[in-house]
Amino acid sequence: MLIKLFFSLIIIIFIFYVFLECDFDYLKHPNPFSIWIYIISLLLIIISSFLEEIFKNQLSKKKLKKFQSYEKKIKTINHGFDGILELDNKIPKWWQQLFSITIVISIIYFCSFFFTNFANPQFEYKRAYKNQLKKIKEFEKKQPQASIETVKFDKKFINDGKKLFNENCATCHNIDGGGNIGPNLTDDYWINHKEKTLIKNVFYIIWNGSKNNKVMRAFGASGEIKGNDIQKLSSYIYFINKNNNKPKNTKFPEGDKIILE
The missing domain is CATH 1.10.760.10 (Cytochrome c-like domain)
Incomplete structure (x- = not known):
């Protein structure tokens, strides 16, 4: 469950970063709308995880019987010449889900790289430069600069x-x-x-x-x-x-x- 929450949170932040062109400063200080999106998304993930656990507990006995019968039918592959016995099992679901997530992320990244300003170094430099100038102006407003009239040795x-x-x-x-x-x-x-x-x-x-x-x-x-x-x-x-x-x-x-x- 914790792993699912972790990966889900990463996907949510990634989508915000790509499609809303948000930098990490924005994610540190988000607006109320984005906060509600995070909260609602996490609540839905938590609820779905709990429901999944409930259904799993209800079907555990049936699955156990099926697994015991399936265990007897497990196929093996005998290499013969090296004496290694290989189990011909199906790929675990968590592995398939993880593999699917990587494909989805790669597709999102590919499209955003070529059709948006995401990962564009020139755009990111201009945006960072403008933000830096804004911060400098704000700092100078709060702290006035020394002049020929106010300068003194310290x-x-x-x-x-x-x-x-x-x-x-x-x-x-x-x-x-x-x-x-x-x-x-x-x-x-x-x-x-x-x-x-x-x-x-x-x-x-x-x-x-x-x-x-x-x-x-x-x-x-x-x-x-x-x-x-x-x-x-x-x-x-x-x-x-x-x-x-x-x-x-x-x-x-x-x-x-x-x-x-």
Whole structure:
């Protein structure tokens, strides 16, 4: 009975997923209509299983007699040369039912694969991408992004800022911030100095880019990096700039010497 319930539930979920084009997030948070469909389907399966058990108990004695008489008539196949005696029994019903279920599922899958968007990687990617954008918008509404007016240094942003720095900035400024094709970020020389404080000046440059160097594009204004991530980057750059342990091999100074706090 439990096996039948398990397989029946799988078939119900599979049908919902294929024909209603539902993803697994939908199944985790279904609407009331789908919940009632699940409940009614399971109740019908349970009722049918109980009825089947009742009929089985009533017919058990008759079946036992038939089985005993049938057992005497069981055919055997004697291979002869190897001494193996093979019973010529019929295939069990549960095996036939399981085999039939696999055929039905394969037919459903075949039709859905060729005539619907099921298992279409491009469609699934577009759907997942749209859902991700919706989640990002909802998250941004609940948690406002940092700006040049609200940005501030915070130690808790250093580790996340380091990861973002390695992903976006290390190619030009070196992994330790000592400079490569981009300027050294650990000294007091600045090509761009638009703000009076260090944290805001770094935020401004990452957000608006540099007019002196087109490679340093406007990561924030273009939407490539969000305000909260730029705050994390700015906190990390502030940290390595104010840290007493400077990189050994740094790039030569560029720009004007300005002490920014």
